Every structure is written in C-alpha cells, then in structure tokens.
Amino acid sequence: MDKGYEKERFESLSIKRSVAKKFRSYCKSISKSQSITLLLMLEFFRDHGISPMDSLGPHLMASEVRILKRINAVIAIMRDMEKTQTKPTAAMILSLFEESAPNEKPLILEKKLTEEKPLKYREGQDEN
Incomplete structure (x- = not known):
C-alpha cells in the first residue's frame, strides 16, 4: 500500500x-x-x-545561463582573492626569505689569470 x-x-x-x-x-x-x-x-x-x-528547451537554456553566470561569479571571486590575498602574501614571504639568506662566498678561491701567456714553439712537435 x-x-x-x-x-x-x-x-x-x-x-x-x-x-x-x-x-x-x-x-x-x-x-x-x-x-x-x-x-x-x-x-x-x-x-x-x-x-x-x-518544450524543455527554453527552461533548460535559462537554467544553463543562470549556472554559467554563477560559475563566472565564482571565477571572479577566486581571481580577486588571488590578486588581493595570495600574491601579496607570497611576495612578502619571498622578500623575507631573500633578506634572511646570508651572502654566501665561494669556499674555494680560484686564481684567475690576468694575462694569457703565448705558447712557445717547442722543438720536436709535429706541425699539422
């Protein structure tokens, strides 16, 4: 029943x-x-x-338009959040890490040649 x-x-x-x-x-x-x-x-x-x-066409089309508008509104909200909250916060954290990183000097010092000396011709070498 x-x-x-x-x-x-x-x-x-x-x-x-x-x-x-x-x-x-x-x-x-x-x-x-x-x-x-x-x-x-x-x-x-x-x-x-x-x-x-x-016909369900007009009713479904109106629903689809309404849903697309809501999706666009959500996208706009997310972009605004990214612009006003995420990017500035990431920039502040990045600047803090850059300032806190010590200037590291190379541990092995390399001697740099100031002038290159020309090679002298040695006897016994083949010339090609």
Whole structure:
C-alpha cells in the first residue's frame, strides 16, 4: 500500500489500452505504484512550472545561463582573492626569505689569470 493513502478509495480513469501498458511498465521500472507515479508526475510539472506540452528547451537554456553566470561569479571571486590575498602574501614571504639568506662566498678561491701567456714553439712537435 502507498504510505499515507491507505484509507483513500480508488477512482477509475478511462485511458487507452496502449497508454495504460506504457504507464504500467514505467511504474514497474521506477518501482512505484501507479497512484504514486501519477502523483509524482503531477507534482513535478506543478513545482517546475512546466506543461507536458511545453518544450524543455527554453527552461533548460535559462537554467544553463543562470549556472554559467554563477560559475563566472565564482571565477571572479577566486581571481580577486588571488590578486588581493595570495600574491601579496607570497611576495612578502619571498622578500623575507631573500633578506634572511646570508651572502654566501665561494669556499674555494680560484686564481684567475690576468694575462694569457703565448705558447712557445717547442722543438720536436709535429706541425699539422
């Protein structure tokens, strides 16, 4: 039995046989009784302001536009947070690390030649 509707009487509706078969198979597929399935359908159409004869195109397009606007708003908020909070904080931390790092001198001193001496020709070397 349907919860909350146990004491109600049944009423008959006249519908075509082919429609009744399709409706019964749909009720079985969603595992609901015929009364509850019909009630859910009616509430769905009423709650969403949709008529079964309307095309869902305009309603879905309006929903999509609304969602895209919200996504753009979230992106703008994130960019603002990055600009006003993340980048300045990262810059301050970087400047602190740069100042605190000691100037390291090379441990091994390399002798630099000031002038290169020309090589003298030695006897016994092959010239190519």
